[in-house]
Amino acid sequence: MKVFYSETHRAHNPTIEIFEGGKNVPYLETPERVDRILASLQDLAWIDLTEPDASSSIGIQAIHDKSYITFLETAWREWMETNPAETDMTKITPLLPATFALRSQSSLPKTILGKAGYYMMDLSACLVEGTYPAAMSAANCAVSAAQATFKSLKNSFALCRPPGHHAGLDFAGGYCFINNAAAAAHWFSERGRTAVLDIDYHAGNGTQDIFYDREDVLTISIHADPAYEYPYFAGYPEEIGSGQGQNYHRNFPLPKGVDDSLYLFALDNALIRIREHRPQYLVVSLGLDIYRGDPLGKFNITRSGIGKIGKRIADLAVPTCVIMEGGYAISDLGDNLITFLENFK
Ligand SMILES: [Zn+2]
Numbered sequence: 195m196k197v198f199y200s201e202t203h204r205a206h207n208p209t210i211e212i213f214e215g216g217k218n219v220p221y222l223e224t225p226e227r228v229d230r231i232l233a234s235l236q237d238l239a240w241i242d243l244t245e246p247d248a249s250s251s252i253g254i255q256a257i258h259d260k261s262y263i264t265f266l267e268t269a270w271r272e273w274m275e276t277n278p279a280e281t282d283m284t285k286i287t288p289l290l291p292a293t294f295a296l297r298s299q300s301s302l303p304k305t306i307l308g309k310a311g312y313y314m315m316d317l318s319a320c321l322v323e324g325t326y327p328a329a330m331s332a333a334n335c336a337v338s339a340a341q342a343t344f345k346s347l348k349n350s351f352a353l354c355r356p357p358g359h360h361a362g363l364d365f366a367g368g369y370c371f372i373n374n375a376a377a378a379a380h381w382f383s384e385r386g387r388t389a390v391l392d393i394d395y396h397a398g399n400g401t402q403d404i405f406y407d408r409e410d411v412l413t414i415s416i417h418a419d420p421a422y423e424y425p426y427f428a429g430y431p432e433e434i435g436s437g438q439g440q441n442y443h444r445n446f447p448l449p450k451g452v453d454d455s456l457y458l459f460a461l462d463n464a465l466i467r468i469r470e471h472r473p474q475y476l477v478v479s480l481g482l483d484i485y486r487g488d489p490l491g492k493f494n495i496t497r498s499g500i501g502k503i504g505k506r507i508a509d510l511a512v513p514t515c516v517i518m519e520g521g522y523a524i525s526d527l528g529d530n531l532i533t534f535l536e537n538f539k
Contacts, residue, residue, distance in 0.1 A: 195539055196350045197235065198246045198338045202331035203228060203355040205324025208288040212317035221320060222490070222522050223369040228355050231518075234528025240539050246331065246338035246352075254333055257376045257404050259364035261302070265313050266371055270323045272306040288320030315360075315367035315425070329356055329371040336374035339515045340381045343475065349514045349538035352378070357519040359392055359479045360425060362403030368396060368425060375479045375517040376404045382515075383410045386474030389512075390414065391464065393503065394481020394519040395491040397429025397445065401479065407439040412471040414464045415479075416457070418492060419447035442471075450492040454499030457484070461506055468510060476514040478507060482521030482530045490522050500530050504537035514538060 208221040235241045254263060273289045291311035302312050310321070332354035339352040352374065359375055360368030375390055375398075382388040390405070392398030392415040405411045413435075420429040435443035444467055446460045468476070483491040485500065495503075508514070516538060521527050 195240055195348070195535065196242050196244050196339065196342045197353055198244055198335040198342070198350065199232070199353040200246050200331040200335055203328045206322060206328030206356055207324070208320035208322050210287060211320050212290065223356060225355070227521065227524055227527060228353060230524045230527050231353060231531055234532055238532070244338070246334040248337040248341055249334050251381070252330070252333050252337045252377055253380060254330075254372055254377055256380050257363070257373055258361070262313055262364035265309055266321075266326050266329065266366070269306065269310065269321055270325065276306050288322050290317055290320060313365055315365050318369055319360075319366035319371060321366070321371075325356070325371060332356055332358065332374050333372045333377045336378040336515070336517050337381050339517070340378040340475070340477070343513045343515045344382065344385060347513045349508075349516065351516045351535055351538070352518060354518045357481075358400065358517070359394055359398040359481075359519050360396070360400045362400040365400075367400070369520070370400060373400050373404055375477050375519070376401050378515050378517060379405070379411050379477045382475035382477065387472060388412070388475045388477070389468050389471050389473035390477045390479065391468060391507065392416070392479035392481075392519075393461075393484065394479055395483035395488065395493060396424055396481065396520065397447070398479055399425045399428035402428055402433065402443055402445075405439065406435055406443060407437040409438045409442045412442050412468065412473065414444045414446070414467060416446040416448065416460050416464055419449060421447070422450065423492070448493070451494050453494045454496055454502065457493070457495055457499065458502060458506065461503060465506060465510065473512050476507075476510060476512040478514060478516045479519045480516050480534060481519040482523070482527060482534075485521070485523055485526060485530055487523040487526055488521065490520070497526070497530055497533050501533045501537070504534040508537035
């Protein structure tokens with residue numbers, strides 16, 4: 195299996211994030227996540243680790259607003275220019291706004307902190323000097339994987355970091371800046387019927403936002419009920435798409451403590467909708483924070499359950515591009531990933 199990976203992710207390494215209750219904590223979405231995965235993958239004969247090569251055709255302007263991309267590209271420079279006191283490298287903290295836009299009432303401000311509050315939905319999408327190149331390299335991995343799957347009709351895996359599924363048309367959030375799965379799905383959609391299945395523990399609100407009015411990409415997310423869990427403001431069952439995209443989005447919110455059998459029941463329902471869509475290509479947003487040991491998750495899914503989830507998705511027998519999203523139980527991350535991916539060999 196081709197696995198697309200770029201070292202550029204290391205440039206994105208924020209020091210802190212802010213948790214609920216105003217707790218200032220070390221950034222949880224670390225380069226070490228990827229190191230643990232690489233350590234597990236490197237000895238496997240069926241893994242073909244490959245540099246991404248889609249840079250000329252990533253096409254992120256098709257999934258993100260142009261002004262938002264410009265913001266990501268220029269924000270750090272602007273932040274440093276307006277805060278010269280922060281240019282002592284020992285003191286640098288991420289660009290994080292403290293005031294957020296209520297979009298229905300908001301116009302786009304001119305200052306960097308105003309723009310950050312407009313384009314960021316929370317205090318975990320911490321932007322640092324290397325964030326934009328790292329996010330672009332992750333999107334490059336995703337589109338390269340889609341291209342490899344298109345050419346070979348074989349499944350592929352994009353080891354993306356930072357993750358992408360919380361990044362919407364014009365906003366960052368939840369460790370995500372550019373939506374890698376959406377980039378792969380959009381690339382596929384120009385070549386055939388496409389579906390995205392998001393099984394990260396958290397609702398794929400960014401992917402939902404990007405494809406909400408499109409019928410050419412079916413998007414489905416199975417996740418912790420936003421009534422009790424991040425991202426709180428999207429992921430409810432009544433959100434089914436709009437306009438041309440009506441009935442082309444489905445959310446499957448689940449209660450705390452979900453076990454393997456209840457999860458597989460929801461997955462089977464999601465797979466029925468995917469089969470109806472008859473996709474030629476499938477993108478899976480794989481978040482291993484569904485695992486019962488995950489520090490950000492509240493599900494009770496076992497490693498064996500992760501294997502069964504992978505098996506049922508692979509049984510669709512649709513050429514599939516698996517995209518890495520979340521997963522923070524880092525000592526188990528490699529084994530959980532292999533257990534899932536083995537179904538797609
Ligand atoms: Zn997640």
